[in-house]
Amino acid sequence: MNIGEASTASGVSAKMIRYYEQIGLIPAALRTESGYRVYTARDVETLRFIRRARDLGFSVEEMGTLLALWQDKARESADVKRVALQHVAEIEKRIHELEGMARTLRHLAGHCHGDERPDCPILDDLAAISETGPAVPARKPALRGRN
Amino acid sequence: MNIGEASTASGVSAKMIRYYEQIGLIPAALRTESGYRVYTARDVETLRFIRRARDLGFSVEEMGTLLALWQDKARESADVKRVALQHVAEIEKRIHELEGMARTLRHLAGHCHGDERPDCPILDDLAAISETGPAVPARKPALRGRN
DNA sequence: ATGGAGCTTCCCATCATGGCAAGGTCAAGC
DNA sequence: GCTTGACCTTGCCATGATGGGAAGCTCCAT
Known part of the structure; x- marks a missing residue:
């Protein structure tokens, strides 16, 4: 199937599928002669996995870890x-x-x-002039999950 | 005082002070002949106001609204x-x-x-193959506050 | 006068995502 | 066979708030 179908089947936008491929979260999809990306039902499963992890607020990096563990049958x-x-x-x-x-x-x-x-x-x-300090102390990387 | 002093006095980094000026959240600071930005105690108060609002998670846009209300003595x-x-x-x-x-x-x-x-x-x-939908439905703009 | 701290501007990166544009491809209908 | 529209490709730009760094200027104290 093409990227559009994989997108609707997985709930991950075509844009993001290309992005995930680009950053190496998923392997590069096979291409037709004309250059269209081709996806299998297995690929859609992976994308669905990614979408679920994303919905649970995992970062792309954490998703990479989870994907590797998922695919490692000998994981602990x-x-x-x-x-x-x-x-x-x-x-x-x-x-x-x-x-x-x-x-x-x-x-x-x-x-x-x-x-x-x-x-x-x-x-x-x-x-207020008083120096009470911030309600939130540090300025750290966000916890993504719907941004 | 120079931007460095205003920064330590307000808790807003020099970098962000310039940024806030650039986007119009605060008016452009006066300059010395050599181009250095100059700040008054009043300016530092404003910056402190901004830092507090930021620590409460207000976006730059909301801070603009709050600043305007703060400076409007006839506000409701x-x-x-x-x-x-x-x-x-x-x-x-x-x-x-x-x-x-x-x-x-x-x-x-x-x-x-x-x-x-x-x-x-x-x-x-x-x-899971089941289609249960995301834990978090939509993908909307974040709620900043330490990102 | 020299050195170093501090200032200036400008550009780049983040993170995940969307939008747009220019151009190629495919399939359906005529 | 040709046109049309949906779909695909890549590439660039933008977001929001922030930090980093470079190149060059200024200021002040030795």
Whole structure:
């Protein structure tokens, strides 16, 4: 089948299939004489695997690891579990950061009249001179998963 | 003061100060005869405001809105509150997405031996043929806040 | 006057993704 | 057989917020 069919069958856009091929996440597809990429049902399975991993927030790099483990029949499940749990830890860290932000904002909004008057504790807090440090400490690589 | 001093005083990197100026979030700084940017204590306050908003996960665009409201002495607090609560809603949505991912992964990992054997329900699930749809439905713009 | 710290601009990279454009290919209908 | 439209190809550009680095200028203290 062509890339369009593989795309609809796997849920991965044709654009991304080409991209994954380009960065080496998946091997280069076979081509017809005229240069069209050709995919098998097995390839679609792989793409579906990728889409599911992506939906669970795994980065392309992590997907590469998972794909390799998937295709390695002699893998140790401990290796897979480790990757999964490490990812869970990252997700949870991100959740805590976001919860901190939401908590702060809800608190501030709760003290804001929210009417026609200009006084607003939200702005007051943002403008505060005090040095309380950021709600979220470091500036690190994101936790992708719908960006 | 020069940009370096403004940077350490505000917690915003010199690089980002120039960027914010470039995209129009802040007005272009005055320059010395030799071209150095010059900042006042007032400018540092603004930068600090920006850093705090950024730490609460507001996008540059939202920061622009908040800055304008901050500087508008005739603002209505309702406007500020609306921006804040809308942002909270986005954060909460993102949290729910991440929680869905974490839940799924924890569940799968809980059923994985995690030993030397190759059987692994995590991989089995990722490879599942069934069409259950993504844990996170759409692919939308991220919720920045440490990316 | 020399050196080094700090400033300037400009370009590149990230990560995953979409969009657009120019051009080739294929299949269906006439 | 030819036209048409859907589909494919590659390539470039853009996103958002940020860092890195290079080349060159300025400032200040020895």
